[in-house]
Each structure stands twice: as C-alpha cells, then as structure tokens.
Amino acid sequence: MKCSDLGEFELIARLARTLPHDPSVVGGVGDDCAVLRSRDPSRYLLFKTDPVIEGTHFVFRCSKKTKVPPATPFQVGWKAMARNLSDIAAMGGVPRWALVSLGLPAQTDVKAVDGIYRGLNACASQFGALIVGGDTSQTSDKLFVVVSLVGEVEKNFLKLRSAARAGQRVFVTGALGGSRRHKHLTFTPRVEEARWLAKNFPVAAMIDVSDGLAGDLRRLSEKSRVGFDILADAVPVSAAAEKMSRTDRRSPLGHALRDGEDFELLFTMDANYADDLLRRWHRKFALPLASIGVVTKFPDRIRFIGAPTSEVTGYEHFR
Amino acid sequence: MKCSDLGEFELIARLARTLPHDPSVVGGVGDDCAVLRSRDPSRYLLFKTDPVIEGTHFVFRCSKKTKVPPATPFQVGWKAMARNLSDIAAMGGVPRWALVSLGLPAQTDVKAVDGIYRGLNACASQFGALIVGGDTSQTSDKLFVVVSLVGEVEKNFLKLRSAARAGQRVFVTGALGGSRRHKHLTFTPRVEEARWLAKNFPVAAMIDVSDGLAGDLRRLSEKSRVGFDILADAVPVSAAAEKMSRTDRRSPLGHALRDGEDFELLFTMDANYADDLLRRWHRKFALPLASIGVVTKFPDRIRFIGAPTSEVTGYEHFR
Numbered sequence: 001m002k003c004s005d006l007g008e009f010e011l012i013a014r015l016a017r018t019l020p021h022d023p024s025v026v027g028g029v030g031d032d033c034a035v036l037r038s039r040d041p042s043r044y045l046l047f048k049t050d051p052v053i054e055g056t057h058f059v060f061r062c063s064k065k066t067k068v069p070p071a072t073p074f075q076v077g078w079k080a081m082a083r084n085l086s087d088i089a090a091m092g093g094v095p096r097w098a099l100v101s102l103g104l105p106a107q108t109d110v111k112a113v114d115g116i117y118r119g120l121n122a123c124a125s126q127f128g129a130l131i132v133g134g135d136t137s138q139t140s141d142k143l144f145v146v147v148s149l150v151g152e153v154e155k156n157f158l159k160l161r162s163a164a165r166a167g168q169r170v171f172v173t174g175a176l177g178g179s180r181r182h183k184h185l186t187f188t189p190r191v192e193e194a195r196w197l198a199k200n201f202p203v204a205a206m207i208d209v210s211d212g213l214a215g216d217l218r219r220l221s222e223k224s225r226v227g228f229d230i231l232a233d234a235v236p237v238s239a240a241a242e243k244m245s246r247t248d249r250r251s252p253l254g255h256a257l258r259d260g261e262d263f264e265l266l267f268t269m270d271a272n273y274a275d276d277l278l279r280r281w282h283r284k285f286a287l288p289l290a291s292i293g294v295v296t297k298f299p300d301r302i303r304f305i306g307a308p309t310s311e312v313t314g315y316e317h318f319r
Numbered sequence: 320m321k322c323s324d325l326g327e328f329e330l331i332a333r334l335a336r337t338l339p340h341d342p343s344v345v346g347g348v349g350d351d352c353a354v355l356r357s358r359d360p361s362r363y364l365l366f367k368t369d370p371v372i373e374g375t376h377f378v379f380r381c382s383k384k385t386k387v388p389p390a391t392p393f394q395v396g397w398k399a400m401a402r403n404l405s406d407i408a409a410m411g412g413v414p415r416w417a418l419v420s421l422g423l424p425a426q427t428d429v430k431a432v433d434g435i436y437r438g439l440n441a442c443a444s445q446f447g448a449l450i451v452g453g454d455t456s457q458t459s460d461k462l463f464v465v466v467s468l469v470g471e472v473e474k475n476f477l478k479l480r481s482a483a484r485a486g487q488r489v490f491v492t493g494a495l496g497g498s499r500r501h502k503h504l505t506f507t508p509r510v511e512e513a514r515w516l517a518k519n520f521p522v523a524a525m526i527d528v529s530d531g532l533a534g535d536l537r538r539l540s541e542k543s544r545v546g547f548d549i550l551a552d553a554v555p556v557s558a559a560a561e562k563m564s565r566t567d568r569r570s571p572l573g574h575a576l577r578d579g580e581d582f583e584l585l586f587t588m589d590a591n592y593a594d595d596l597l598r599r600w601h602r603k604f605a606l607p608l609a610s611i612g613v614v615t616k617f618p619d620r621i622r623f624i625g626a627p628t629s630e631v632t633g634y635e636h637f638r
Contacts, residue, residue, distance in 0.1 A: 003432060003457075004425035011432060011455040015419065018436050022449050024415070034451035036416055036469075040358040047451060049368070049418040049467045055459045096343070097355055099368040100334065101465050106323035113322060113330060117337050130341050132353035132366060136330040138322075140374045141460035146420050148368045148467035150355075 031161050031223070032087040032208060033151070044158060046093045046151035052080040054142040058185065068180055073112040075185035077119025080145035083210075085127050085189035086263045090208040091160075092198035093153035095129035095191065101146040103139035116145060127191045157198040159206035164224035164268040166297035168204055171277070173289055174264040176213055177255030178240025184261040193285060194265055201277055206267040214257040216266055217302050227301035230293035235304075253307055268295050350480050350542070351406040351527060352470070363477060365412045365470035371399040373461040377504065387499055392431040394504035396438025399464035402529075404446050404508035405582045409527040410479075411517035412472035414448035414510065420465040422458035435464060446510045476517040478525035483543035483587040485616035487523055490596070492608050493583040495532055496560025496574030503580040512604060513584055520596055525586040533576040535585055536621050546620035549612035554623075572626055587614050 003011060026035040026044055033048040054060060058071040058079065071079070081098065088095045100120055104113065113136075124131050129149065173190055190208070197203050205224055209216050213235065217228050232253055241255035250258075269277065274291055281289045293305075322330060345354040345363055352367040373379060377390040377398065390398070400417065407414045419439055423432065432455075443450050448468065492509060509527070516522050524543055528535050532554065536547050551572055560574035569577075588596065593610055600608045612624075 001429045002425065003423045003427045003429060003455075006429055008455050008457075011421075011423070011429075012453055014429075014433065015436050015450075015453045015455075018440055019450050020440075020444065025449065025451050034416065034418065036451065038357065038359070039362065043358065045469070047416055047418055047467075047469060049420045049452075049465065050454055051420045051422060051456050051465065053422055053456055053458050056457050097353065097364075097366055099353065099366055099467060101368045101370045102330075103370060103372055103463060104322045104330070106321065108322045110320045110322060110325055110330075110333075114333065117334050121337055121339075125339065130344065131334075131338050132344050132355065133368075134331060134334045135369055136322075136327050136334075137370050137372055138327075138375050139372050139461060139463070142458060144422060144458070144463065146368065146370065146465040146467075148366075148418060148465075150364070150366060150469060 032090040035091065035158065043152045043154055046088050046091050046153055048084050048087045049146060049148040050083045050087065051144055051146040052076060052083065053144045069182060071185050073115025074119035076145060077116035078123045079185050080147045081120045081123035081129070082187055082189045082263070084147045084149040085123065085129060085191055086208040086210070088149060088151040089189055089191040089194035090206050090265060091153055092157040092194060092206065093151040094195065095127055095149055095151045097132045097150045098124055098129050099148045100131060100134035102134065102136045103144040104136055105141060105143060106138055108143060120147070127189060159198060159203055159267070161205050161207050161220050161223035164205035164220050164226050164295045166226055166295050167271065168268040168295040169271045169274050169291055170228060170230065170266070170268050170293045170295060171289055172209065172213065172236065172264055172266045172292055173287055174262065175236040175238035175288060176209065176241065176262045176264065177238050177252065177259045178244045179259055179261040181240040181244060183240065187263045189263060190265045193287065196284065197267065200280070201269060201273055204268045204270070206265060209262040209264045209266050211260050212258040213266065214302065220266070221300055221302055225299045227296040227298035228293055228303070229296055230302070230304050232304045232307035234290055234292040236288055236290045257304065257307070351409040352412070354410065354477065362471045362473055365407050365410050365472055367403050367406045368465060368467040369402045369406065370463055370465040371395060371402065372463045388501060390504050392434025393438035395464060396435035397442045398504050399466045400439050400442035400448070401506055401508045401582070403466045403468040404442065404448060404510055405527045405529070407468060407470040408508055408510040408513035409525050409584060410472055411476040411513060411525065412470040413514065414446055414468055414470045416451045416469045417443055417448050418467045419450060419453035421453065421455045422463040423455055424460060424462060425457055427462060439466070446508060478517060478522055478586070480524055480526050480539050480542035483524035483539050483545050483614045485545055485614050486590065487587040487614040488590045488593050488610055489547060489549065489585070489587050489612045489614060490608060490610055491528065491532065491555065491583055491585045492606055493581065494555040494557035494607060495528065495581050495583065496557050496571065496578045497563045498559065498578055498580040500559045500563065502559065506582045508582060509584045512606065515603065516586065519599070520588060520592055523587045523589070525584060528581040528583045528585050530579050531577040532585065533621065539585070540619055540621055544618045546615040546617035547612055547622070548615055549621070549623050551623045551626035553609055553611040555607055555609045576623065
C-alpha cells in the first residue's frame with residue numbers, strides 16, 4: 001500500500017499508535033502542539049514542528065496547471081515560521097525559541113537562502129519568537145524548510161481540542177477559503193488574538209484552521225466527542241474564495257469549508273459570553289470574528305445547515 | 320552564487336549573522352545544540368534539529384557509483400533520531416522529547432513508513448527520549464525525516480565547544496572513518512558515556528564528531544581560539560576505514576580524519592586527570608577511548624603530527 005492511499009491523517013495516526021505513554025506528556029499527537037510538563041509548576045512547554053516543502057506548500061515558478069502564484073524566498077521563510085506560530089497560538093501559548101532546518105538543492109541561489117532567512121526572522125521577531133539555531137543540508141530536488149518551535153503556556157490558559165462541550169457556541173476569526181491565491185504565504189498567525197482570548201474569556205476548545213473548516217471541525221469533533229451544527233450563511237467567506245469560484249466549478253462556500261491553510265482561530269465557548277466577546281473583540285481588533293454555530297452532543301455529526309453535503313470533506317495533503 | 324559554491328558551514332554562518340542576541344540564549348548557532356535559559360534555575364534546556372535526507376544521508380538503493388550500502392527503513396528512523404541524540408550527548412545533557420517531521424513521496428510504501436517509525440521509537444526509547452508528536456507531508460521526490468529534540472542539562476554539567484584551553488589533553492571515543500559503509504545507519508549515540516564523563520570528570524570542551532575529526536577539531540579551534548597538536552599515530556582508525564582504503568586511493572588515516580558521521584565524542588580535559596580517566600573508563604566501558612594530542616595556544620593551527628597535510632580538510636555536505 002502506498003502513502004497516497006492512506007492520507008496524511010492516517011499516516012500520523014499510525015505514528016501515534018506506536019508511541020509510549022508518559023506522565024510528562026499532557027497532550028501530544030492529535031493536538032496542535034505537544035504539551036509537556038516542564039519543571040515550572042505554573043506552565044507547560046509547547047513543542048511543534050511543521051515543514052514547508054517546495055511543490056507541496058509553495059512553488060517558486062507559476063504552474064499553468066494549478067495556477068498557484070509563485071512564492072518569493074521571503075514568503076517561504078515567513079510561511080515556514082508562521083505555520084508553527086499559528087499552532088502555538090491555538091494552544092493559548094507564547095512562542096519562545098525556534099530552530100530552522102533547511103534542505104537546499106545544490107543549485108539554489110544564495111540570495112534565495114538569504115531571503116528565506118529574512119522571512120523567517122521577520123516573522124519570528126514580529127511575534128516574539130527567537131531563532132536560536134539552524135542547519136542546512138543538501139537535497140537533490142525540492143527545497144524544504146522545517147521550523148521547530150518551543151513555546152510555553154500558563155497552565156490555566158492552555159486550550160485543547162478536547163474541551164468542546166454541547167451547548168457551546170462556535171467562533172472563527174477572519175474569512176475563509178482561497179488561501180492559496182496569496183494569503184498562505186503572507187498570513188498573520190493569530191498569536192496576539194489567541195492570547196487576548198485566553199486571558200479574557202473562558203475559551204473551551206481552540207484549533208487553528210489549517211485543513212479547511214470542515215476538516216478542522218472534524219478534528220474538534222473527534223477529540224471532544226461532540227458534533228457541530230454550523231450555519232452555512234454565517235461562515236465568513238473570503239474575497240479570494242469568491243474570486244476562485246468564478247473560474248472553477250466550486251462554490252465560494254465550498255472553498256471556505258474545504259480549502260486548506262486559512263490559519264484562522266476556530267474555538268468554542270459558553271454561549272453566555274458570546275455577546276460580551278463580540279462587543280469587546282470588535283473594539284479591540286479590526287479582524288472579523290464570526291459566531292458560526294453550536295456544539296451538539298452527537299459525536300461525529302457535523303452539519304452545515306443550508307449547505308449541500310458534498311461540500312463538507314476536509315482537505316488533506318495526500319491524495 | 321549557488322549554495323554549492325558556499326558549503327554548509329558558510330550557509331549556517333549566514334543565518335547566524337542575522338540572528339538577534341537575547342539573554343535567554345546561552346549558546347546557539349555554532350554549538351551542537353541551542354542552550355536556553357529555562358525557568359528552572361538549576362538547568363538549561365537543550366534544543367536541536369537535524370534532518371536525514373534520502374540521497375544525502377542515506378540511499379534506499381545501492382548506487383554503483385558511490386558503493387554506499389542501502390538503508391532499511393528501520394535504519395533511516397534510527398539514524399534520524401540518533402543524530403540528534405548525539406548532539407544532546409555532546410553537551411553533557413539528557414534527551415527528553417522529540418518531534419518527527421516526515422516528507423514522503425506519494426509512492427512510498429506504508430510498510431516503509433512503519434519501519435521508519437519503528438527505528439525512531441527503538442532509538443528514542445533506548446536512550447530515554449520520548450516521541451511526542453509528528454507530522455507527515457507529501458514531497459515530490461526524496462524522502463526526508465527531520466527530528467527535533469528537546470533535552471536538558473544541569474548547569475554545572477553543560478559542555479561547550481568554547482571551553483578548550485592550551486595544555487589540555489584531547490580524547491576521542493571509538494574508532495574513526497569509513498562510517499558510510501555501515502556505521503552511520505546503526506551507530507550508538509554516546510549519551511551514556513557523555514553523561515558519565517560530565518558527572519565524573521572536569522571535561523572542558525566537548526563535541527560529537529560528525530564532519531570528520533579534522534573538521535570538528537577546526538570547530539573546537541574556532542570556538543575556543545586554540546590550536547591542536549594531534550599525534551597521527553594515536554588517532555583510532557576503524558576497520559571500515561582500513562577496508563575502504565584498499566579499494567580507493569585514500570589512506571586509512573585520511574578516512575579517519577575526513578570521513579563524516581562517526582558520531583563519537585571528542586573532548587578536552589586537564590592533563591592531570593588523563594590517567595585516572597583512562598583507567599576508570601576502561602573499567603566501565605568496552606568502547607575504546609584514545610588520548611590523541613594536546614590543545615595549544617595557537618588559534619587555527621591544527622597539526623597532525625606524522626600525517627601528510629593533504630589529509631586535514633574537513634568534510635562538508637555541500638561540494
């Protein structure tokens with residue numbers, strides 16, 4: 001059997017099944033980051049790695065077939081850092097230290113490497129992370145950048161995927177879909193917003209939307225053993241998703257539900273706080289925040305009310 | 320200018336020059352691991368990432384040109400973990416948590432992925448590290464495994480490359496050269512030996528020999544601003560280096576000095592402790608330990624007494 005027959009999630013699940021349990025691990029495979037008991041009794045360490053690979057997560061040259069716009073080296077570095085920051089944010093945490101592993105084809109222009117470093121540093125410093133080391137290796141074909149990130153979170157601010165409960169409201173930041181037109185290379189990881197949420201509101205479950213809203217609701221559903229009723233009309237659809245739907249056969253909502261790499265925050269919270277949250281959020285941030293539905297008690301039942309059921313499958317890298 | 324014109328060390332140095340300084344970083348680019356001030360006043364965090372790339376660090380099929388033996392998936396996983404463990408060991412530290420990032424061509428057999436996971440887990444568990452998460456992504460061509468490892472070290476056990484001082488003796492474990500015949504896929508990271516050394520002796524500088532003895536002496540020399548007089552006859556030459564020298568035009572010593580991926584410990588220590596060290600070492604470990612020379616006060620002067628000067632260049636991945 002080939003990897004392409006299994007899909008990314010199943011490949012990760014195979015790894016998860018082989019791992020021993022240990023009291024130092026609060027959460028691990030299956031959440032945005034590993035959550036580790038450090039020697040500080042008030043905080044957990046967060047630990048995450050996520051690669052950016054030429055041809056999979058970006059292209060340097062425009063492909064006529066996929067019409068994906070090419071990335072600059074700066075954008076490749078930015079994205080490689082921002083993806084990891086987004087995962088630390090989704091746990092309610094603060095990024096601290098990053099390492100960079102670069103795989104470079106021998107013919108790579110050194111200027112491109114410098115551009116990648118600039119993008120990595122710009123993104124890290126904007127969000128309070130520090131690059132503390134790196135490594136380069138030669139690869140024969142496609143360039144890759146793997147960032148590893150250590151962060152920390154006060155124990156009472158930790159947000160897990162498993163904390164959604166029936167009756168809670170569901171919220172999502174920003175606008176979804178069509179990220180590969182541009183946003184996936186330049187997006188803002190929601191570190192500041194997530195910290196503000198964790199400090200000011202009793203957010204229950206939180207995740208960053210990286211595999212499409214439908215796919216990431218599925219993940220929350222599995223971890224929390226709940227279902228979701230989402231109002232299709234309430235899902236914030238990006239202008240890029242609208243544009244893409246004009247040239248392909250998919251609806252703007254389809255893009256918003258299934259496209260990957262939005263890197264927005266998706267979270268649940270007791271309905272009583274919803275009005276206060278929305279009022280204070282809009283005073284504080286220009287970024288949209290939408291209340292898109294409710295958590296239900298039916299595990300694995302994810303309904304998009306008002307949307308065709310053909311549009312609810314999540315995005316995976318392997319297919 | 321292409322990356323192949325610069326070499327791996329210069330590419331890493333270019334990154335190092337762009338990084339901001341921060342009081343939380345005790346050591347970083349230029350040592351085996353990043354050394355970070357954690358909230359525990361008695362310990363540092365160690366943080367390392369190191370990739371293993373098909374075609375660069377291993378092959379799945381034997382190449383007639385290079386005669387490098389092919390790796391099993393288990394060995395690929397083992398090597399990816401062991402390289403990082405070796406770096407934690409060289410700082411005097413204890414490995415704790417690992418993350419795995421896999422880049423997989425779509426046609427990769429799932430059995431190979433399972434084999435890689437088995438190798439990763441076998442190596443991690445043997446040396447006290449815990450895999451706490453992972454990620455898979457599709458790559459178009461060559462498989463890669465990037466392990467990121469967090470460890471810790473008591474402040475008084477930390478070993479840096481910068482601590483070599485004139486007059487100290489130089490020691491190396493094991494036997495050097497010819498690793499790519501076999502050892503680079505199955506080697507034992509010297510975690511136990513390094514901890515024993517750090518706990519029992521006033522080891523000064525320590526490094527793992529990953530780019531050839533000559534290359535890693537150069538690194539110690541740069542960081543400590545010292546020189547080395549090494550007795551060529553005292554350098555332990557592996558049986559694999561002897562074998563390789565029969566079929567190529569290089570001497571066994573040339574292999575021992577310049578081949579990469581030995582993953583042995585190279586360290587310096589006050590000469591007064593040498594006899595006691597060697598006596599106690601041989602009682603404790605079957606692994607050889609050789610006293611190979613002395614630290615001198617002449618920065619950048621690395622002499623191999625009794626060896627032709629043509630054999631002192633370090634190994635780099637890019638060339």
